[in-house]
Amino acid sequence: MITLNLQFFGGGSGGRFPGTGGDNDKFVNNLDELLSNPSLLGRATPTEWHDFLIRTNFNPRPLNRGSKRDVHFENGGGFRVTWSGDRLLQFHPGGGHHGSVPYWKISTGTTGTARFDIFGNVKID
Secondary structure: OOOOOOOHHHOOOOOOOOOOOOOHHOOOOOOHHHOOOOHHHHHHOOOHHHHHHHOOOOEEEEOOOOOOOOOOOOHOOOOEEEOOEEEEEEOOOOOOEEEOEEEEEEOOOOEEEEHHHHHOOOOOO
């Protein structure tokens, strides 16, 4: 398994990688943790995750397909981040062919794609 050196990310008082105490306990020390435990997504709202990903320099971008393509999160769209080459985390605000309910999508080259409700529970399409 590839592990990120997360000490590299962030900077300043709000940029340290959350998960090390206080209000930051709702996040993770390494995004790879979400691959084995997607229920960690339920610790925070999609807005909090989006802000966390910005603070830790993951540069969340708008979705690149579907009805919310290129719609920024702040304007009602979703977001996506990639890391370690083949890993992808996406938040979909709902309203597309996977239903009207918001959901998360996690994908890797080895594990494939899985969808989860906003609490990190497996979503059955």
